[in-house]
Each structure stands twice: as structure tokens, then as C-alpha cells.
Amino acid sequence: MSEPNVPRSIAIVGGGCSGTLVAVQLLRQARSPLRVLLFERMTDVGRGVAYGTENHEHRLNVPAARMGALPDDIGHFQRWVAARAGTPGYPAAVEPGDFLPRWIFGEYLRAMLVEARTAAAPGVGYEEIKGEVIDLETETGAVRLRCGDGRAFSADRVVLALGNLPGEYPIRRPLPIYHSQRYVHVPWRAGALAGIPPESDVLIVGAGLTAVDIVLELQSAGHRGTVHALSRRGLLPQVHRPAPAYRPFLEAENPPATILGLFRRIRAEVRSAQAAGVDWRPVLDAIRGCTPALWAALSWEERGRFMRHVRPFWEGHRHRLAPVVAGKIEALRAAGRLYFYAGRLEKMTELSDGVEARFRLRRHPTWQTVKVAKIINCTGPRSDYSKYQHPLLINLLARGLIDHDPLALGIDATPAGEVLVQGGPAGWLFTLGAPLKGVLWECTAVPEIRAQAKALAGRLLEL
Ligand SMILES: Cc1cc2nc3c(=O)[nH]c(=O)nc-3n(C[C@H](O)[C@H](O)[C@H](O)COP(=O)(O)OP(=O)(O)OC[C@H]3O[C@@H](n4cnc5c(N)ncnc54)[C@H](O)[C@@H]3O)c2cc1C
Structure with missing residues (x-):
């Protein structure tokens, strides 16, 4: 122009x-x-x-x-x-x-x-x-x-x-709590964790890499209370493990046309690698170079299937934790200061001295209620x-x-x-x-x- x-x-x-x-x-x-x-x-x-x-x-x-x-x-x-x-x-x-x-x-x-x-x-x-x-x-x-x-x-x-x-709202309807200081929608904004008393409890919604960041940030700010982390499946990211690179095994020229076919192929490769003493991590990493070609070979319907059924597992295996970080998370868990739950957040009620969150545990008939100083949304990008x-x-x-x-x-x-x-x-x-x-x-x-x-x-x- x-x-x-x-x-x-x-x-x-x-x-x-x-x-x-x-x-x-x-x-x-x-x-x-x-x-x-x-x-x-x-x-x-x-x-x-x-x-x-x-x-x-x-x-x-x-x-x-x-x-x-x-x-x-x-x-x-x-x-x-x-x-x-x-x-x-x-x-x-x-x-x-x-x-x-x-x-x-x-x-x-x-x-x-x-x-x-x-x-x-x-x-x-x-x-x-x-x-x-x-x-x-x-x-x-x-x-x-x-x-x-x-x-x-x-x-x-x-x-x-x-x-x-920014991520989705954890309960997808307008709620008064979303205007409160006790709810943080964008966790990486400056001052997001301000005003949390060191002894109070916190609820994190999400259990991915952002949630892990927030847990570590709370610890380095001197937080001594309990952190509850709630996600749909309660899945934590996997941990990196050093391993030599694995050979590419999926040809970009002739990729599977269905998500089922693709994951059968990947699982078979992981099994044969494990039988030879090779970890699953380098096998998954070997796909990375041809992922766009594999993705392009799937119809939009098949891509939708991936989003509905495979994505949470894929994300947790693909985006992994540094071992030093995983060690810190494990130590907090072992000390009873960090809990992970699989469930769905149903209600958030602001009180004069905190906020009460109620969630239904996955495959469980009961509710769980926690009272916390803040709820931090770490549901990952929208x-x-x-x-x-x-x-x-x-x-x-x-x-x-x-x-x-x-x-x-x-x-x-x-x-x-x-x-x-x-x-x-x-x-x-x-x-x-x-x-x-x-x-x-x-x-x-x-x-x-x-x-x-x-x-x-x-x-x-x-x-
Ligand atoms: C917490 C976290 C950790 C990560 N760690 C790693 C890692 O270790 N290694 C790795 O490879 N990847 C990592 N990633 C992936 C990460 O997404 C990429 O590495 C990269 O930072 C993405 O950069 P980006 O510029 O695309 O997006 P962003 O970092 O989101 O940057 C987009 C920028 O655009 C600006 N912007 C948006 N709209 C406008 C507008 N209208 N006008 C002006 N400015 C605008 C925003 O303010 C923002 O600064 C991580 C991601 C996150 C969230």
C-alpha cells in the first residue's frame, strides 16, 4: 500500500x-x-x-x-x-x-x-x-x-x-463475587495476590502450569495457610525427565485421518518404546515437529473430538513441570498444605471475612465446602x-x-x-x-x- x-x-x-x-x-x-x-x-x-x-x-x-x-x-x-x-x-x-x-x-x-x-x-x-x-x-x-x-x-x-x-469464569454466569476483591480473574496481573493474610486459606480454580505458578508465588510471599486446587479432573501436569531424543515415528506425508487412529498409533509407539526401556516423554516430544501436519490432516469434526475427549490429558503430558518445581509441589502436598480435588465449582458466596466455595466432587455424591480468603482463577487461556x-x-x-x-x-x-x-x-x-x-x-x-x-x-x- x-x-x-x-x-x-x-x-x-x-x-x-x-x-x-x-x-x-x-x-x-x-x-x-x-x-x-x-x-x-x-x-x-x-x-x-x-x-x-x-x-x-x-x-x-x-x-x-x-x-x-x-x-x-x-x-x-x-x-x-x-x-x-x-x-x-x-x-x-x-x-x-x-x-x-x-x-x-x-x-x-x-x-x-x-x-x-x-x-x-x-x-x-x-x-x-x-x-x-x-x-x-x-x-x-x-x-x-x-x-x-x-x-x-x-x-x-x-x-x-x-x-x-484470559481464562473462562469458573462458573459461567454473572455473579457478584466477580466484582469482589476476593476473586482474582487474571492471576498474572500485578497485585493479584495482594491482601491474602499469611495464615488464611486460598482456593485456586485450575491445576495446570498457571495454578502451579500461583502456589509457588504464594509460598515465596510467606503464605502459610492451606491451598485448595480444584479442577475438573484433578490432573496435575506431568514432570519433565531428561531423556535422549526419540526418532520421529509419524510421517507428516501420510498422517492418520481420525483422532482415534492417531492416538492408537501414538499409544502403540509408547508401548513399544517402554518395552525397550524408553520413557513415554521423548516419544510424545518426537511428535512436536509434525503436529501442525497431523492437525491439518484431521477434519474440523475430528479436531472437535480431540478438544472434547483428549485435550485435558494431552495438555498435562505435553506441558510438563520442571523437576525442581514438581519437588516443591510434592513437598507442600506431603505437608498437608496443598490439596488437589477433581470436581466442579457450583457456588461462591462472599462473607464478611472471606468467601465460601462449594464444589461437587467428580464421581462422588457429596459436596465439599471450603472457606478461603481469596479465589484465584487459573483455568488457563480461554x-x-x-x-x-x-x-x-x-x-x-x-x-x-x-x-x-x-x-x-x-x-x-x-x-x-x-x-x-x-x-x-x-x-x-x-x-x-x-x-x-x-x-x-x-x-x-x-x-x-x-x-x-x-x-x-x-x-x-x-x-
Ligand atoms: C505462565 C506461562 C508460562 C509459560 N512458560 C513457557 C516456557 O517456559 N517455555 C515456552 O516455550 N513457552 C511458555 N509459555 C508459553 C507462552 O505462551 C509463550 O512462550 C509466549 O510467551 C507467548 O507469547 P505471546 O507474545 O504470543 O503472548 P503473550 O505473552 O500473551 O503476549 C501478548 C501481548 O500482547 C499484548 N496485547 C494484547 N492485545 C493488545 C492490544 N490490543 N494492544 C496492545 N497490546 C496488546 C498483551 O498485553 C501481551 O503483552 C508459557 C505461558 C504462560 C502463560
């Missing part, structure tokens, strides 16, 4: 890992004048939800040796940390299998951006805009990005790097894009500039991230990371994001 001799401009909405890596790749790859605009509404650019934590107990769930931000140099992060070993906050040494504190990865992403800016070709510039983009308009030949505070900016192309949406709560997404949908995929897991797009509107490419609007979940399924962790960012930047510069 831009005029000859006027630098092209690419706006990135969202400055988490995805947006930052697209900016890094654009700055590294651009050879002719370009303006990169990066919009972030909340934290420092580079951190996003996962790496914005200041708590040193919050660990990466991928070993250091595999967290490099560049797809052609995955050991880069480990070397970067090793070069800083022993400086305040950094470990004295770093091994390939170490699960490092997450804030270090945020520092790393920020450093990557500074380095890419410094080394960018002449005429390739970068601007950071603190603000929330709430709307895009296309009438004027370029795209106009409108911020919540009234500012407006123009760009030729826009990348939506929005990350995950997986239903049809119930947008995000001003930008609401406006883009209303303008017909985006659509959600048939399962409403994210934005409808090509596997390369080109947004599709009524089945056709928008041509100027792109996305990566979590919004591609319906299209790729495996797309929200660093190993996938770094590859998407590089390929997307290349494509944007070609257009």
Missing part, C-alpha cells in the same frame, strides 16, 4: 514473545527502508504474560538449551545466560537441561530486540508505542490503528501478536474466541476484518499466519502464536513462535 520512496511500515500489536520476535526478525531481515511499530498495552516489551513475572521461582518449562529465540540457533539462549553467569540474579553456571527462571528469558528477549535495532540496515527504524490498539480501519489506503487513549497511527501491514485471552472480551477483537469481528476458525479456538488464517476473511486472504493482516491454535494447534510455545516469527517476517518483507 505504500508510495514509492516512502518507507514501508509494519505495525505489530502485542509486545510479548511473539510480537517481539517478529520485530527482531523484521529488523534483522529488512534490507530497504522500513518502519516497525510495536504496540504493547501492559508490560515492558519482550515479557508478555509468561516472562513478565518478577518471581524467581517461576521457571521455564523448556530446558535452557532449547529456548533460543532464533530457529537456526536454538542454543543461543543458553550461551547468552552463560555469558552472564554469576551476575546478580543469574545462576553461577548453566547446564543444557536447566529450567531457568522465566524473568531471565524476558531479559533475553529485550536484549535481542536492542541488538537487532542496533544492527538494523540504514533506514530500518523501530518505534515502541505504549497503548492498547482497540480498532483498525482500512478506508484510507493504509491501515489506521486506533488506540484506547485516542491516538491513531498508520501502517501498511498489521501483525496481531495478541497471545492468549479457548473460545466466539466470546471475545477483547476490544480490538470485538471491533475487528464487527467490521468483518477477521473471523474465528470453525472451532473458535483462534483467528481464521492460513498456516503461515495470513488472516482469512470469508475464506480469502486479507492481504494486509497477519497473526502468529495463540490465535493460530485452530489452524496449527501446536503454536504457543517458544520453539513454534520463533519459527513462525522468522517465516512471517520474511513473508511480510516480500509483499
